[in-house]
Amino acid sequence: MCGIHAAISQNTTDPISVTLEACLRRRGPDHLGSLTINLSDNDAQLYVALTSTVLALRGNHTTAQPLLDQDLGSALCWNGEAWRIHGEPVNGNDGEIVLSKLAAASFRGQEAVLETLRAIEGPFAFVFVDKPNRTLYYGRDRLGRRSLLVKPDSPFQLSSISDASCADWLEVEADGFYSISLTTSSFVSTVKPVRHDWDSNAELISALGTFNATVPDGPKASAANSEAVGRLRRHLFQSLQYRVQGVPVPPGATELQARVAVLFSGGLDCTVLSRLTNELLPKEQEIDLLNVAFENPRIAAQHKGIDVEKLYEMCPDRITGRQSFAELVKCCPERKWRFVAVNVPYSDTISHRNTVVGLIYPHNTEMDLSIAFALYFAARSQGLAQTGIDTEPVPYATTARVLLSGLGADELFGGYSRHGIAFQRQGYEGLIEELKLDVGRLGKRNLGRDDRAMSHWGREVRFPFLDESLVKWAIEIPVWQKCDFGDDKGGEGEIEPAKRILRLLARDLGLHAVASEKKRAIQFGARTAKMESGRTKGTTLIGA
Numbered sequence: 001m002c003g004i005h006a007a008i009s010q011n012t013t014d015p016i017s018v019t020l021e022a023c024l025r026r027r028g029p030d031h032l033g034s035l036t037i038n039l040s041d042n043d044a045q046l047y048v049a050l051t052s053t054v055l056a057l058r059g060n061h062t063t064a065q066p067l068l069d070q071d072l073g074s075a076l077c078w079n080g081e082a083w084r085i086h087g088e089p090v091n092g093n094d095g096e097i098v099l100s101k102l103a104a105a106s107f108r109g110q111e112a113v114l115e116t117l118r119a120i121e122g123p124f125a126f127v128f129v130d131k132p133n134r135t136l137y138y139g140r141d142r143l144g145r146r147s148l149l150v151k152p153d154s155p156f157q158l159s160s161i162s163d164a165s166c167a168d169w170l171e172v173e174a175d176g177f178y179s180i181s182l183t184t185s186s187f188v189s190t191v192k193p194v195r196h197d198w199d200s201n202a203e204l205i206s207a208l209g210t211f212n213a214t215v216p217d218g219p220k221a222s223a224a225n226s227e228a229v230g231r232l233r234r235h236l237f238q239s240l241q242y243r244v245q246g247v248p249v250p251p252g253a254t255e256l257q258a259r260v261a262v263l264f265s266g267g268l269d270c271t272v273l274s275r276l277t278n279e280l281l282p283k284e285q286e287i288d289l290l291n292v293a294f295e296n297p298r299i300a301a302q303h304k305g306i307d308v309e310k311l312y313e314m315c316p317d318r319i320t321g322r323q324s325f326a327e328l329v330k331c332c333p334e335r336k337w338r339f340v341a342v343n344v345p346y347s348d349t350i351s352h353r354n355t356v357v358g359l360i361y362p363h364n365t366e367m368d369l370s371i372a373f374a375l376y377f378a379a380r381s382q383g384l385a386q387t388g389i390d391t392e393p394v395p396y397a398t399t400a401r402v403l404l405s406g407l408g409a410d411e412l413f414g415g416y417s418r419h420g421i422a423f424q425r426q427g428y429e430g431l432i433e434e435l436k437l438d439v440g441r442l443g444k445r446n447l448g449r450d451d452r453a454m455s456h457w458g459r460e461v462r463f464p465f466l467d468e469s470l471v472k473w474a475i476e477i478p479v480w481q482k483c484d485f486g487d488d489k490g491g492e493g494e495i496e497p498a499k500r501i502l503r504l505l506a507r508d509l510g511l512h513a514v515a516s517e518k519k520r521a522i523q524f525g526a527r528t529a530k531m532e533s534g535r536t537k538g539t540t541l542i543g544a
Contacts, residue, residue, distance in 0.1 A: 001460035002065055002095075002160070003027035003053040004077035004148075006127040008136065008180070008191065009155035010045050012036060020163040021051065027160060027455045028053025030062045030251075037075060037129055044184035048129050048136060052077045055458055057247060057401065059093035067095055069103045073131040076102065079160055080124025080146045081460075083242040083467070085116075098126075106130045110179070113137065114196055117177060121468045122242075125172075127158055129182070139177025140448070142198045142207045143466050147448040147455075148172040149362070156180075156191045161452050162361050169362055174443035175207075206443055209472040211436045215428045216480050228481040229504045231473065236276055236505075239467035243404065244277050253399040258338065261288035261400035263378055263461070266320030268415075268499060269406025271328065271514045272506050273464055277404065278332045287335060288385075288398045289328075291321035292342040292378040294349065312343045324514050326389050331510040340396060342383035349373060357542060359456055363449045366540045371446075372453040379403060379454035379461070401459050407447075408465035411438040412474040413499040414483030420498060423485035432479055439475050442466070 003024030005016055016034075025032060031054035039046040052065030058081065067076040078095035090097055098120065105112035113130060117137065123145030128137040138158050140148045149169045151157040162169040172178075178193040198207035205211050247259040260281065262274045277287060293315035295308055303311065312318060318341065325339045352373075357364075360372045385396035410416050414435055422434035447463075454461045464470075474482065485497045495503045495515060506515040 001027065001055040001057060001081075001455065002077070002079040003455075004065075004079045004125065004127060005051040005157070005159045006077060006129075006136070006138070007049045007155045007157045008182070009047055009049065010184075011155075012045075012047050012049075016049070016051050017163050020159065020161070023161045023163060023456075024051065024053045024159075026458060028055045029458045030054045030056045031064055033064050033066055035066050035068060035075060037073065037131060039131070039134060039182050039184070041184055046182060046184045048075075048182065050075055050077050050127065050129070052079075055401065055455075055460060057081075057460060058095070060248070061093075063093045063095055065095065067099045069099060072103055072106065074099075074103050074106065075129045075131070077127040078124065079126065079148075080141065081122040081242075081462075082120050082124060083122040085121070086119045087121075089242075090122075094122075099128075102128055102130070106133055109133075110135065118198060123463070123466075125160065134182040136180045136182055137177060138172070138180075138193075140172055140174045142174060142443055143468075143471070144174030144443040144445060144447045145451070145463060145466060147451040149448075152191065160455075161359065163358075171362060171448050205436065205440050205475050206471065208468055209476045211432070211439065211475045212478050213432050213436070214478050215432070216478070216486070226481065226504075228477060228501055229508065232501055232505055233276075233508070235467070235470040235473055236272070236464060237279070239464040239470050240273065240276055240280055240404075242467070243462040243464055244280050244402070247402050250399045250401050256284050256286060256336075258286040258288040258398055258400040260402045260404060261290050261340075261381065261398050262404045263375070263406070264289035264291050264321055264324070264339075265317040266291065266322070266324035266514075266517070267317075267406070268502055268506060268514055268517050269409040269465065270404070271324045271511055271517075272502060272509065273404050273406055274328055274337075275331065275506075275509045275511060278328075278335050283334050284336075286338055288338045288340055288381070288400055289321070289325060290340050290342060290378045290381050290383075290398065290403070291318060291325075292344065292374055293318045294344045294373070294377075295346040297346055308345070309343070312341070320517060324511075324517075327511055327513050329389060336387055338385050338387050338396070340381060340383045340385045340398060341393065342377055342381065344373075344377045348377070352376070355456075356453065359452045360449045363446060364542045366542060368446065368449060369542055372449060375450055376453045376456065379457045379459050381457070381459075403454065403459050403461045405450075405461050405463050406465060407450075407463050408442065408471070409499060409502060411435075411442060412465060412471065412482070413502050414479075414485075414497075415499040415502075417498075419483065420485050428479060428486065431483075431485060435479065435482075436475075439471070442471075 034051040037048045050066040056062040076099040082094040105116040125146040125148035176195045293312040381398035384393035422430040503515045
């Protein structure tokens, strides 16, 4: 993962701000590099200044960025992971491979460059300067899993993060990518980027697949041994292989210390990911489970006289987290699991508030802030750790630089309460439309905000449920194989209809208690929501 910045200017003296460079360094502590590409001609001057910081997670060495093609003079700032290109797995450093393919495509013209970009699977944001064809390309992947902001004023800038000193930064949309003609005459007036679709077929959801809108003619509850449950397991297993295997030993860590940690509320999604990750990593390698709880003054006022440490343990996510930790230890006793209780005093929340507000900009509502607080402190990963149910907790900070998140499971498999409500109101047609809407706006979700909040600590969050192959499969199977609010009996007993397919997988994996766990939003589970007033709305602007 990296922090990237690009500025197009007619003046070489426009440097990246000190504040912005410091923010980029937090994202990529392993390397800082910069270069300037001169595109001046006889008419006028034109320069593209590129800056990259690197968090080295691919290949066997730290690969310096910006990446430069010595023969063509083309350059790439790459922030993310290319797991597959044209369906083929990417081995080694993905940034180097992406640049080589883009440089080769540039000989064949713009359409070849566009097709190469469309063939990349994985979470990424990028800036590519095609010097021979005097064109700059930029964008985020079709699901918007990495942050990229744009400041369209002069000088035109792109960045993983803003310095929050200017109100002109905007989130780059993930429903396509963009090109800019780098001729001096085009910069006499306002820069006008051209948008390119990820796919020309407008029927595709998130440019990946066609949503299966088949309505069943009767009860169709998924059975525990159904083909769909087995296929979900295979898709998740493959997705996790890309995301947890081959992670290098973190700086200062030993071979056995954690390289991967899970954002762990104890809920269904993250516990299934933890259980499958256990099958992919060497048994002697530790896995950290990061469970965050906040001191909420409003809740504390309702429990006067209770010690703050007990307040942390009363948080809903702490209760379910410990229960699921116990179930994982029971299912996989040979693994050294480490439950990290990340307790956040209210004083820490206040002292870090301005930093978090700056990180999530241009998002600026109370809901944005409450969610970001939970992710920010979870990614900081400092707390009290236990490697067994009854072991004494000790101070600990995770060594892992890769974090796993269960985000995406609710949208794909019908985990939100509104999915059940849609079925109650309009039957399968209503449920299908609600799921279709959720999956279709995955690229517009707040993943850029979340990326900025967590990457501040020099860690990369990865989303196994948002692997392109898994998403495509999930939207193309019938709705009753994912969730079935029309048949809550179905011979499955305690298994409820929301995310039924994932609950059945959890049960197959030996996670019987987790299979029946209810959905809970992170801001309520960790108690970051409504810290001062229960009347504050999530849509209220920060500081309003």
